[in-house]
Structures are given as C-alpha cells and as structure tokens.
Amino acid sequence: MRSQDYDRLYLSPPHLGRHEINYLHKALEDNWVAPVGPNLDGFERDICEFTEAQACVALSSGTAAIHLGLKLLEVEAGDEVLCPSFTFVATANPIVYCGGTPVFIDSEPDTWNMCPQRLREALQARVAGGQRLPRALIIVHLYGMPARLDELLAVAREYGMPARLDELLAVAREYGIPVLEDAAEALGARYKGQPLGTFGDVGVFSFNGNKILTTSGGGALVTNRPEWAAKVRFWATQARDQAAHYQHSELGYNYRLSNLLAGIGRGQMELLEDRVKKRREIYLWYCDKLRHLPGLAFGPAEPAGSRSNRWLTTILLDAEQTAVTPEHLRLHLETRNIESRPLWKPLHLQPLFADTPMYGSAVCENLFTRGLCLPSGSAMTEGDLRRVADAIEEAF
Structure with missing residues (x-):
C-alpha cells in the first residue's frame, strides 16, 4: 500500500x-x-x-x-x-x-x-x-x-x-x-x-x-x-x-x-481534564499492545507523587535487542502516512549553541539516539491506534 x-x-x-x-x-x-x-x-x-x-x-x-x-x-x-x-x-x-x-x-x-x-x-x-x-x-x-x-x-x-x-x-x-x-x-x-x-x-x-x-x-x-x-x-x-x-x-x-x-x-x-485523561489512556493502550516487541521500551514511568499529562507517548529502542532503529521505524510509519518524530535533539548539539557550557551529556544524547514520539492526539480512535500499532509490528 x-x-x-x-x-x-x-x-x-x-x-x-x-x-x-x-x-x-x-x-x-x-x-x-x-x-x-x-x-x-x-x-x-x-x-x-x-x-x-x-x-x-x-x-x-x-x-x-x-x-x-x-x-x-x-x-x-x-x-x-x-x-x-x-x-x-x-x-x-x-x-x-x-x-x-x-x-x-x-x-x-x-x-x-x-x-x-x-x-x-x-x-x-x-x-x-x-x-x-x-x-x-x-x-x-x-x-x-x-x-x-x-x-x-x-x-x-x-x-x-x-x-x-x-x-x-x-x-x-x-x-x-x-x-x-x-x-x-x-x-x-x-x-x-x-x-x-x-x-x-x-x-x-x-x-x-x-x-x-x-x-x-x-x-x-x-x-x-x-x-x-x-x-x-x-x-x-x-x-x-x-x-x-x-x-x-x-x-x-x-x-x-x-x-x-x-x-x-x-x-x-472546559475540556482539559478530559483531554488529559484521553492522552493517559493512549499511553497505556500503546504499552499494553506493544510491550511484547523485543528492544522496545516506553517513555518514563511516573515516579511516586507525579501525574504526567502524557502529552506525547514516547518509545526507546535498544540496539542490542533489535535491528530496528528510530529512523527506520519513522520512515516505515511514513509509508503508512503516520507522522512520528525523534525526541528533542539536545540543545548542546545544535549548531546555534555549539560553544555553550554543558554539564553532563551522556543521558540526553542517548535518549535522542534511541527515541521516537508516537501519534498521541486526544481525538485518536481505537482504529487509529491499531493502525499505528500494526505498522510498528510490521517494522519489527
């Protein structure tokens, strides 16, 4: 297709x-x-x-x-x-x-x-x-x-x-x-x-x-x-x-x-709490349907006392467990007309801030190379979510 x-x-x-x-x-x-x-x-x-x-x-x-x-x-x-x-x-x-x-x-x-x-x-x-x-x-x-x-x-x-x-x-x-x-x-x-x-x-x-x-x-x-x-x-x-x-x-x-x-x-x-509820449900849906894939993990779990709005559902890919890279997956999703996006590129790696002081770097650089954001709009239907999950499973 x-x-x-x-x-x-x-x-x-x-x-x-x-x-x-x-x-x-x-x-x-x-x-x-x-x-x-x-x-x-x-x-x-x-x-x-x-x-x-x-x-x-x-x-x-x-x-x-x-x-x-x-x-x-x-x-x-x-x-x-x-x-x-x-x-x-x-x-x-x-x-x-x-x-x-x-x-x-x-x-x-x-x-x-x-x-x-x-x-x-x-x-x-x-x-x-x-x-x-x-x-x-x-x-x-x-x-x-x-x-x-x-x-x-x-x-x-x-x-x-x-x-x-x-x-x-x-x-x-x-x-x-x-x-x-x-x-x-x-x-x-x-x-x-x-x-x-x-x-x-x-x-x-x-x-x-x-x-x-x-x-x-x-x-x-x-x-x-x-x-x-x-x-x-x-x-x-x-x-x-x-x-x-x-x-x-x-x-x-x-x-x-x-x-x-x-x-x-x-x-x-007037609808904000409903929107937050739906985004949180989308995150849990993805976790339930895709957690079996080797080398795929989801973005951070909520620490005690925290309640995320789950604005975007994010995933990380482990190169030791899968040959699927974030860019490979992103391009495959594009063949199904599904938008996804890499995690934020750290600002200390941006040409604009090449000479800016930086403390540490290993964690955010690792997240950038391994991560991808999945479609997370609060108007997504069950069919939309299934379409994304099926495309990801195809890639794997």
Missing part, C-alpha cells in the same frame, strides 16, 4: 470541542475582535482557577512568556541562565533574546528532565572558580512528565535559589537566581497534587497547535505576584505609559493574545 492510500495520522493535532465556537460567535457579535476583550480576561481567570495561581497573562506564545518571565527575573546581557539541554529550542532562545548565555544541564534517566546532581556540579564549579552565580534557573517538564522537583528545588535552596514566592525572597534578591518553570508541555500535569507551572517564581504554558490545549498559537505566564503580572501585561502591550497620547519610557513588545484566540482557549479549558 502507498502512503497516500491512508488518511494522514498526525503526531498531536488540535482537538476542538463544541464550546469554542460559542465564545468566538459571542466575540464577533459584540465586535470584540480587537486584541483585548472579555474572552481574554475570562481565559486568564480560567487558567488561574485551574492552576490556583494568583495572576495570569495570556500571550502570543509560550516563547513570549519565557522571554518576559526572564525579563521579570532581570536576566540581562552577560548573565548566565541554567537550562536543560534536552528540551525544545524555545526554552533557551529567550535567554539569548535577553543577551544572556545558557548553561546546559544533562537529564536524569528516570523522568528525562534536568539532573539535580549535574545542576549541583554547575553551581559548585562557579562557586569554586569565584564566578558570579547564574541569574536564573529554568526547569522544564518534558513531554508533560514532572521533573524531580523536590531534589531540584533542594539544590536551588542550597545555593540561594528560592523554590517558591513565599520562601526567602530576600535571598532571591541577594543571589539573583530565581526559578522559571517551563511547563509548556505540561498543562494538566501535577506533582504531589499541585499543578505544574506553580512551583517556580514564574510559570509558563504553551497553547501551540500541537499542545494538549490549543489556541492555534498562544501561551501564558502565571505568578503569585500580581504586580509582576501587571508588569508583563505592560511590556506585552508595547509598554505604553499612562497618557492620553502614545508615550513609551520602556522597551515593549507586541505579545498579547487576541480576544478571538482567547475564546478558543476558554472552550478548550
């Missing part, structure tokens, strides 16, 4: 419900098509209610949210920012926007997120060398799996990095190393019952078209400091001063989410 004989199965396509159109119709009827409006205010309230964060600003992308989050944390030219290497480039690009330098940290094998020991090594090296400590730490929850937050935040406290806004704010100012939590892939996931995105000084979500909740394109920044949210909202609307005329005393950005797209987000929020 040729690939064109099948309908395309995408990796993680948007999944709209019935309510998004109601919010859009209301905005059009009321002529609220300008950048701000009731949907935007309502979407921010919905996110606060779900995450229990005190304040939220909806923005044009998760990348914009990271950028303004780093500005809040006063990252400037010459500063270093600690960042996992095993993540999408949008985690690190805003560091460069601010004039800073990423310091990449390897993963640990249990959750694939930042390794606490490697983080400690990076900080110890700077203390021993008499260097200034990094300005900020970015924690990522990869593929919706909670990072080892207790250990990472324990290291943060050890070096004066506050874990939460109600802890050691004086030390945060003294050391200047607060925590930005990149939960772009992790909306709906929890750690010890607490929603991800609310453990750091600033949390960030993405609503890109492939995320578990989409506004077509968009993102949000959450914080427990309303005055910080007000500052982000100011920057995101071109930093317009309070005046009858257009006056600007600071550099601003055109980063606000539109009222129309926020309407899509409001409808999506």
